[in-house]
Amino acid sequence: MTPPGPPGTAPAAGIARVPLAAAGALLAGAYIAVALGAVLLSRESGKMATLWYANAMAMVFFQFRPSRDWAVLTGALAVAVVTVNALTGRDFGLSLLFLLGNGFEVLLGAALLRRFCSPAASLQEVCALLKVLLLGGVVPPFFGALIAAAALSADGGDDFLAIWLIWFEGSALGTIALLPLGMLLLVRGWHSVSQDVSRPEVVLGLMLVSVVAGWAPQWVEHPYIYVSTSLVLLAVIGHMAGAASAALLVSIIVGVLTAKGAFGPVAETDAFGEALFYLPLILTLVPPVLLAASLERTRYTLRRLAESEDDFRILYNETPAMMQAVDPQGKLVSVSEAWCQRLGYRREEVIGQRPSEFMTAESRGRALGEIWPRLLREGRIDGAELQMCTRSGAPVDVRISAIRQRSLDGGLLRTLAVLTDVTEEKRLAEQMTYLAHHDALTGLPNRMRFEGAIQHACVHGHRHHDRFAVLYMDLDQFKHINDTLGHGVGDELLKAVAQRLDATLRDSDMVSRLGGDEFVMLAKNLCSREDAGAIARKLVKRVAQPVLVGDVTINVSISLGIAVFPDDGKTPAALITHADQAMYRAKRNGRNQFCFFSEVSPEGDAPAHG
Known part of the structure; x- marks a missing residue:
């Protein structure tokens, strides 16, 4: 209504x-x-x-x-x-x-x-x-x-x-x-x-x-x-x-x-x-x-709620919102039915307890050390976020708005609070944040996240004279696989390759899917170009193993191009472009191998199919 x-x-x-x-x-x-x-x-x-x-x-x-x-x-x-x-x-x-x-x-x-x-x-x-x-x-x-x-x-x-x-x-x-x-x-x-x-x-x-x-x-x-x-x-x-x-x-x-x-x-x-x-x-x-x-x-x-005690009690009994009242000693004197249902307690079990007893340890510290004193000092709080616990121990994210109610002589009578369950809202927000930075098919970081990472790596590299490499990868003959076996098999193949690439990563590296059958890796903390070559050799070998999709065994390989900072480029765009050109040279050289940008002809390499 x-x-x-x-x-x-x-x-x-x-x-x-x-x-x-x-x-x-x-x-x-x-x-x-x-x-x-x-x-x-x-x-x-x-x-x-x-x-x-x-x-x-x-x-x-x-x-x-x-x-x-x-x-x-x-x-x-x-x-x-x-x-x-x-x-x-x-x-x-x-x-x-x-x-x-x-x-x-x-x-x-x-x-x-x-x-x-x-x-x-x-x-x-x-x-x-x-x-x-x-x-x-x-x-x-x-x-x-x-x-x-x-x-x-x-x-x-x-x-x-x-x-x-x-x-x-x-x-x-x-x-x-x-x-x-x-x-x-x-x-x-x-x-x-x-x-x-x-x-x-x-x-x-x-x-x-x-x-x-x-x-x-x-x-x-x-x-x-x-x-x-x-x-x-x-x-x-x-x-x-x-x-x-x-x-x-x-x-x-x-x-x-x-x-x-x-x-x-x-x-x-x-x-x-x-x-x-x-x-x-x-x-x-x-x-x-x-x-x-x-x-x-x-x-x-x-x-x-502040208008009358009778309305207050009726509202507590009938409102669908999670609500609580706390006395001057900091103990619960009333909770709504929705509060009890959401946290899994009976009303008689919680009356007389402190609200902090139903919070996680981190929220308990914030509530007692920050939120409760501010409420008493300022008279109200709006939108403070805490985490409650159900009887089973499951966390419940809430957003609390509360007021301080004084008695006729000016003393503290009670505090009244409305708790909004935002658990699903936070879950959806975290999911949306994840999807904004990860590829939906493979779960790898997407282009947006990779561009942020390589931009940061360039800034850090200029400042600290670090060396890193961009490894641009493309599956060999992927279009043929899609055309002959279907896009469903192609998607499963992409996921399998992504898992192999991810399993090859060092702690400091990142591999991303740019789209289609193109992947790119950011390899940091390199001492020399040979370090990048060793990583590339490992990737080519790891990917070049048959993949079983359903009852179909697929022979797969990648062509890989390498651009090293700062020798092959000092900006994200230059590094990605040069690694891409090196990858096409690897394809022209026979596929299932890698190539450094320094090995590409001055005229560059045009794209090669597959």
């Missing part, structure tokens, strides 16, 4: 009260202003997709009015679209094509939000907010882009897929960035939201986010890490109002930087490359807003 929102949740904004004609004029004027800004930016950004906020603004605008007013608002929207196209030099026929896509997108989004989404719930529930972002920010741009791409490509002969992708990514990103703030205005009204945003800590947080979003994309290698950190900070201190405002602000700043050429793909790319360029921005904006919604829910629960 959706909980009631805080005071000011009625949609009392002026848009809901103005006459219909004035509302239509306001919609048209706002749409024209926002759309013109986006069009002007798109002309500077070249082929990079425009961040399109106009349709999202119209969707939210429709939510303020009853459904009977939507026909008039649709007319105002049509006038606005045609006007924007006229002001930007497009003819009337082309304007109608743009109207078809934009109009459908706005009406579909408005209808889906009205029919399936609860604005109030979206501010406090992660799933409800995700539904809003999906039904408002993904589905309508998807179909609107289809319609627009079909119409525009048929009219002008332009590439359908390129039009669809640019339209979809620009509109989806703009809508996802604006919708959380739109839902907030719809539920709480402009006055309440402006009060939240004008709090000093929120203003300072927005200033910090603006500085980071304007600086990081231009000056650091992974800008979204810094932007995401500032957004998460603002989500914690600024609640939903701060997080939603910051998400929109960051998207605008990144859009302007992209339009001005200060930020963008590192090289010329196609439409799919542009889509991948914007994907990290979406992944940066959404989690902090979801975090803010989750924290809103936690804060709301804690406020209710």
